Amino acid sequence: MIRFKNVSKIYKPNTAALKNVNLRIKPGEFVSIVGQSGTGKTTLARLIIAEENVSKGSIIVGGWDITNIKQAEIPTLRRQIGVVFQDFKLLKKKTVYENVAFALEVAGAEPVKIRNIVPQALKIVNLEDKLDRFPNELSGGQQQRVVIARALVHRPKIIIADEPTGNLDSINVQEIIDLLLKINKFGTTVVLVTHNHDIVNALRKRVITLDQGQIISDQEEGKYLL
Ligand SMILES: Nc1ncnc2c1ncn2[C@@H]1O[C@H](COP(=O)(O)OP(=O)(O)O)[C@@H](O)[C@H]1O
Numbered sequence: 001m002i003r004f005k006n007v008s009k010i011y012k013p014n015t016a017a018l019k020n021v022n023l024r025i026k027p028g029e030f031v032s033i034v035g036q037s038g039t040g041k042t043t044l045a046r047l048i049i050a051e052e053n054v055s056k057g058s059i060i061v062g063g064w065d066i067t068n069i070k071q072a073e074i075p076t077l078r079r080q081i082g083v084v085f086q087d088f089k090l091l092k093k094k095t096v097y098e099n100v101a102f103a104l105e106v107a108g109a110e111p112v113k114i115r116n117i118v119p120q121a122l123k124i125v126n127l128e129d130k131l132d133r134f135p136n137e138l139s140g141g142q143q144q145r146v147v148i149a150r151a152l153v154h155r156p157k158i159i160i161a162d163e164p165t166g167n168l169d170s171i172n173v174q175e176i177i178d179l180l181l182k183i184n185k186f187g188t189t190v191v192l193v194t195h196n197h198d199i200v201n202a203l204r205k206r207v208i209t210l211d212q213g214q215i216i217s218d219q220e221e222g223k224y225l226l
């Protein structure tokens with residue numbers, strides 16, 4: 001599903017964010033990527049969605065070698081990957097419904113499809129009663145659930161969440177993790193970047209630990225090491 005072969009990423013002029021990373025994530029896995037700040041976790045996530053190019057090595061996503069992906073092909077890749085990043089914010093002047101619908105509108109979806117899929121996505125995240133609310137009328141956890149609903153509209157095979165619980169209190173954190181587990185149960189591959197020890201230790205799923213741009217540990221039912 002996701003494969004990194006000898007991947008290095010050097011930001012100009014000379015920051016080696018990832019160094020010779022080899023990685024294989026199978027369809028349907030739930031993988032946590034952990035490690036201290038500045039060790040390359042976000043870079044790894046951005047490479048998977050082709051928001052950055054590799055400096056060396058190659059990346060395959062869903063059987064597709066995206067190492068030298070053309071700009072015009074990136075939207076096709078992104079539709080296969082639901083992204084929950086901290087900097088992908090909700091639009092403040094759009095309602096919950098409109099925020100989720102917008103992701104389909106920009107992709108050119110038919111109105112009938114939008115009317116069909118948006119309520120389904122919001123039902124999965126248990127927000128079907130908040131369609132007409134604006135983001136500032138929701139809690140942090142509810143807002144993050146809207147972001148997850150938006151990530152689901154193209155029925156992606158992979159969800160990548162980069163610190164999705166970074167700004168949430170512990171009750172909301174559990175809610176988001178439970179939701180990611182539920183989405184994973186449907187068969188979607190989940191890649192969760194986090195530095196929250198409690199989450200990782202409770203999950204008992206695969207844990208990949210990065211340190212200074214290198215994978216230093218990769219364990220099934222892993223625990224937080226650093
Ligand atoms: N766009 C960028 N330009 C230059 N350096 C960057 C950029 N993004 C990240 N870096 C550097 O790459 C390293 C890894 O960053 P990052 O992948 O964001 O780590 P993490 O998500 O683990 O905190 C850090 O040293 C960071 O300063």
Ligand SMILES: [Mg+2]
Nearest residue numbers: 041042043162
């Ligand atoms: Mg990061």
